[in-house]
Amino acid sequence: MSEFFQIAEIVASDVELLDETAAAVRAAGVVLRERFGEVVRYGTREELMGALAVNDEAALDVLRPRLTGLRPGAGWVEDELDGGALPPGEWWVVDPAEGNVNHLHALSDWAVTATLVRENRPVLTVVHLPLTGETYTALSGAGAHLDGRRLHVSGAADLGLGIVATSQARPDEDESVVRRVGSSITAMLLGALVVRTSVPATLHLANVAAGRIDAFWQFAGARADLLPGALLVTEAGGRISDVEGRPWTPHSDSFLAAAPGIHAEAVTTLSH
Template identity: 55%
Template sequence: MIDNDQADEDRQILAHMIDAVEGAGAVLLARFSRDSRVADRETLLAAIDANDEAATSVLRPALERARPSARWDDDEEGAGPLGVGEWWVTDAAEGNVNHIHGSAGWAVTATLMRDDVPVLTAVHVPLTGETYSAAQGRGAFLDARPIAVSVKSDLSAALVATGQAKPGEAEEVRRMLARSIDAMLDRALLVASAVPATLQLLPVATGHTDAFWQFGQVRSGLVAGALLVREAGGVTLDAHGAPWTLRSDAFIATTPGLAPAVIAALSSAA
């Protein structure tokens, strides 16, 4: 239960978070070109680092001013619990690889965690100008308009999506992903695979896609979308149907009506 003082404080923090992700997004947008291409791995990594540095230089100071007591999660590919207290989990250039290739599918994310639970989040998509936000127990919004997951309960009519958690996944994770895609191709209407995770979870939260799953975990790619989906009326589960946490090794976000069928499909691939 969140008391009134905490709720008022959280509203103020969330307003600052929205300003922060939009400010960092403006930096990335100014650096973006649809003509951008990279020729080799060295150039790719240098471009990724440059984007991260430019956007983080705006995002991090703004968030630290909004909540100076919260610790900072410095590991962009980190997984597992962070521990008690408040933490900032962010990605200043989520989908960075898409940005540097001149493609859509990139954003800025910021999530405030309390005792390993996401409680506030803001996601800005600079190419569309959209900003998504959510506060635990108070709903999810797109540019201040409430959003909701789809009402589907038939997997054969569902649009579903997945993707890699990160480059260089372990062999068993790769094999599970391949088997799960095959299982979903047998059961769902359409199956998509793309990165980053956040950009696949936004359509789940708004009801344009019906489910997303991922094996493995990168905290910064899941916590923002997890809170948005839950506050939009969806569920986030592990592959066994238990509530998803930072200790889970698989992630499912879907509608309550589709959850049993999605879990059954993924269990057949495990």
């Protein structure tokens, strides 16, 4: 477990807060589900960014007032692509349409997420998939759940028999990051049974937490696309680090989440 995800004392009020956060995230999901179905056409980067923003704002119109009402003193991370440490206190890290570009293309891989960070430690998270109705939740020290069912990472012990996944953190990455991603995929194609590559990261991490896939890695990334799934994996018994096995923080330039039985082998494969 990364030091960033040290188990915190379970506060009774946080249990209730998790339930209320889940209700807010589900309500935002209803809005996005009603907007889903047709491929949204765009011809320029500006038109694409405008379409993404419309989805974000539709969900935020629900999320922001409800989450602010739950924790009036908590800050709000305005840029979902931001990384690094947060200032002291409580902060909402929200992705109103995680996998937004998939939503625009009428693809099913998207979600709504909200994570409460307290003194730079994620305390609780909710990941809701509006098309299936599934809701993943995690509370620090109290486990990870899917619609109330406790989650556990896989018992995989051989990377060569494992299904692994990676994701593109953002468009227009630096060329050095793109090349690093490419070489890591090649390494995993040689080392693992199957490699899945798609966005968004959160859904891969939910699958790691549920034991459906055995490891996920990514280079670069932001708080909003890693914190929700990372807390899910940690609370489901998985291991979090960077790809060289060092403790992961939001400052790290790489990320790895894996079942304990293959974590070391995944580190060896990716770091070489």
